Amino acid sequence: MTEPAMNEWIDAAVGGNTTDPFAVFGMHQDPDTGAVEVRTMQPGALAVGVRERATGETRVLLKQVHEDGLFAGVVLDAKTPFDYLLEMTDAAGEKRIAEDPYRLGPVLGEIDRHLIGEGNHWEIHQKLGCHLMTHEGVAGAHFAVWAPNAKRVSVVGSFNNWDGRRHAMRLHPGCGVWEIFVPDVAQGDIYKYEILHRDGYLLPLKADPLAFQAQCPPATASVVADTREFTWRDGAWMEKRGALGRIDKPMSVYEVHLGSWRRDPDQPNRFLTYRELAELLVPYVKRMGFTHIELMPINEFPFYGSWGYQPISLFAPTARYGSPQDFKEFIEACHAADIGVILDWVPGHFPSDDHGLAQFDGTHLYEHQDSRQGFHPEWNTLIYNYGRNEVSNFLINNALFWCERFHIDGLRVDAVASMLYLDYARKDGEWIPNEYGDNKNLDAIKFLRNMNERLHERCPGVVTIAEESTSWPGISRPAKRGGLGFDYKWNMGWMHDTLGYMKKDPIHRQYHHNGMTFGLVYAFSENFMLPLSHDEVVHMKGSLLGRMPGDTWQQFANLRAYFGFLWTHPGKKLLFMGGEFGQGREWNHDASLDWHLLDIHWHQGVQRLVADLNKAYQETPALHELDCEPGGFEWVKVDNKDESVFAFVRKGLRGADPVLVVCNFTPLPRGDWRFGVPKGGFYEEIVNSDLEMYGGSNVNNSPGVAAEETPWDGFSHSVVLTLPPLSTLIYRLRQD
Template sequence: MQQALPDITKTGSLITDYDVYLFRQGNHFRLYERLGSHPVVLEGTRGTFFAVWAPNAAEVSVIGDFNGWEAGKNPLAVRSEGSGIWEGFIPDVGHGALYKYHIRSRYNDYSVDKGDPFAYYWEIPPKTASIVWDLTYTWRDRAWMRGREENNSHDAPISIYEVHPGSWRKVPEEENRSLSYREAADKLADHMLDAGFTHVEFLPIMEHPFYASWGYQTLGYFAPTSRYGTPQDFMYLINYLHQRGIGVILDWVPSHFPADGYGLSYFDGTHLYEHALPGQRYHPEWKSYIFNLGRNEVRSFLVSSALFWLERYHADGLRVDAVSSMLYLDYARSAGEWIPNVYGGRENLEAIGFLRKVNDTVHANYPDVLVIAEEATSWPGVTAPTATGGLGFDLKWNMGWMHDTLDYFALDPVFRKYRPDLLTFSIWYAFSERYVLPLSHDEVVHEKSSLIGKMPGDEWRKRANLRLLLGYMFTHPGKKLLFMGAEFGQWSEWSHDAGLEWHLLEYPPHQGILQWVGDLNRLYRRLPALHERDADPGGFEWVDFSDVEKSIVSYLRRGHAADEVVLVSCNCTPVPRYGYRVGVPFGGFWEEVLNSDAVEYGGSGVGNMGGVEAEQVPAHGRPWSLPLTLPPLGVVIFAPEGV
């Protein structure tokens, strides 16, 4: 049965005057329903309505496999109100047709064939045509969507597994190809549930010409990459993950775009999507173009993209890439290479307004989703409401914690006593924003080594240090993010051309690391003290951070209820400590709920035999204390019995 198509017989167009008004005001947030290619019916004839924004074009026509790619054969007409939108209906063109726009500019005798900025689907790179596509899909994730608000709340346990879909798992017997979206669904869900993660975050899934950009050079802002299947295949993956109780976060890149000739750059013979001013147009680090965020039509384009993934693909959140590069006019630029704002400062006022617009619009339409900032500076109020002058994000990556922590764990334990600040300083600012603690893809590429490879010592000590690092991370205030491969101690640095080293899971030490991550995740989710008060100073309390000679730190995490308390002690040297006294707030039996040195995790088995009875011996300013056995390069986690 053919699907019923919109009938545009009365108007001849999908675009109303009100659409144009909103578009030009920068307030049209569902442009994907109007611009682009849409199968419709006109006067009883099925075909496709095409619309593209090209205000400086002299002529625009649609070329495709249906007309021999001949320019001028199917011309579009420019709308009369001055919007710069060209539109038209082509009969007998429908789902699956390949096409581009042939644009002849009013300037410089410039002619070009462009892909559709609003295309829902593209040819598999390196081919570059857009494809007319219908996004009809029957979703079966109602239960997840109804409960999403609780799963994404600020006091919920959020543990994110960061995944590059092209290299998560390969098929060696088939020329090492990547898994398709559908093939990955059950395998990814099974692995995530075994490892205990609550959410998956995909590196940018949006179509991108250069595979080695990992998606961060986005070109198709409304299309999942066709490398792994169709739009419906990607919907299937998200739908399946939702049915298994897993949230989906998508990386989104509104900061810059690649200069490929068939894309957004110099679209109609002018700098349409990118800045016209050279000092704001080109990104010197990534050799890409920067969006003109002061242009209303561009803001409508990008905000529409954000809402598109939430509406049509049921995404549970967006992680906004490279926010720092958007906020500062002098980012990656030397003196004289940038233009100050109207007040003489380096703050990018247009980008600030845009980010607030995105967050306000997303939260107004989808209050139960997360918008996460990758922001690496001390910009104030990233997660504060826009009404109080903040940027309005839900969470921010804690890059300071990441850098300090990795620097600390890279030190030989002999030298850690000289830099205790690397481990403890993050608490001074841990509650200034709502944070995610990221151990991401950026830390395991470009000769930085894998996460376990950064650890000092022989193989046993490297694994012990990795378990200690992860134990510290999962008990530190903040949501969690771990890049694929680290959960089982992959030795090799990540390569986008190779699959993960899944064969390592044939060996008990790596099975132990995966079991440790799974048990950490399950404990993190089970105990409110480890997640309820991530952004509340009352949720963390130092017991002792002064034992720098032994490189031991101890702290409490607290939930809302008085008995929701967890004690954590980290021994950052390979020397076991016996009878090590740590103050606790009350008496009774304290259960050793996790110990990174347990034999099942690959440790030496040094521990506390299941728990310790508190003694009425004052320590660390508390009336009770525990005489603990601290394992070498280990973390032990205690909770009052019965909690």
């Protein structure tokens, strides 16, 4: 090598100013002279030798050509390159034998690079990120990251003293991916990416966007995870979940924030682990009769107060509660108990933390460059550029990853409205219209459709649920029919209207009667889920119980009657933790739920009622088979606003016994009320929210009533009931 070429090479090696470090380091044969030369960067080494692997012979001691630890030398008697090891001696005289990563070829193949480049690779989580493997006979880890605009990328970590000169990565220009295989990296090692901006300065160290494990916050490094296949034992569940997820099946969801569901009573600041939650949470949910657990986001996130809705490492379950293997054990326990698991998933925005995706390679790589499209003013977060194929591919792969790798049964997609509208939370002049001049985010629409189609295609039985707060049409219509392709949509309007009604003093409810009836005007325009979520018990809204008017007895009676209305209304059900036993205070993510309240009979009664409602909902086809079909519901009494009495019939598929539901939302008992029913026979009382065992006054019609051949309310038969105060009654036709 000539002296000018040598100086240029030294500058590139020491300064890390090369996109192809494999052309700089390793063993090379000069095409002109035939000389075989070895070059390596080993800061801290006193001497470096080249040992032939086959013979164990040290063929050459390299010369240190730069004080930063750059060594080079020609193997004088070598005619061709050979397989070798590096032998390093430190200042204390200790010797260490190591593989040279720069003698190894690339791991990514041509097809992978092509698919990644066009944003059409549906298994990038198997190619990017960090994977322990054996490559060309050498054990170690393969690192790969997408950073097309960087000048240089190095992997740094506990295995190389966080020195970016040691493991500079190879760039594949066609797809913008950098990769390197690093020998001797082990599970549990921590790492980040050191990225040199194209203008020549270093960016803050970045966590791996596809890290499968991360350090527990406030630490921010990625962790080398064991990506070997987990031995799943939930085959029976996976075979039947498609049938269980059908729209005519019951779906009652218990929404959980893992960090505050329960804490260790002896260490109230300690989170329970995934494995402890498998032993405590899963049996509790089973006893309560819920069909699914919905977990607020568990993708690794830096700020605990965000509840997970500002994630950094989308592919890593948060380390606050344990390892990825521990999380899989939690999923296993759920499935063994016939409980499905839904994850809150956040593809709508991400935080601007320096170690995250923001300006990842020094450019607006994942986010829109224009702040009118790339910045969320309401949450001070960044918005993904859904129009960039690689970004859309990254997000869809993440959805597939959770459902394929972790056997997740559903995704509840957060803040869909913020994705669909270009002017969401923006004033005039703060947003950019689409090509047709309106406010629809066409790229986000395409992304959501593609995500739903791909997920349903590859993961049969997985359901997707949209948290969407507007009247956007076709949320739960298949994408092929012009919809977005979700299975369900949260009915935010129903929640808002009915809670607004319930917080009114009963004497005033007659003026707000349509708060309970308006939802039926549009109840079957989508496949709805009725949510009483965490959003309803935060930000000074108080608890569900705290919203109920009246003295203690009336508050609990109102809550029980409202739950009865929820569980019998068309639509799938969702209740946030604590609501099932009537927690009195607003939810606090920094503390356990108030489990001690279950020493009080009022709270015991609410909990028992919810369990019984779940039981009745699941065991009574008329209460769930036609949740999303107009044929499953018929009003009996809809306009009795002066008395605040509502009655309706729920119907199932052919042959299902009809159910009569009667609600009295005043504290006055009402005797001898006649209600029409569709058939003659005996109507058995299966739930009465006023029973003494629930904390009520025990006014009832037990065990039920026989229908008379007296036409009423437009029906051929009728029953006469006594209505307890502030109550919901459920009667099922019994076929003897």
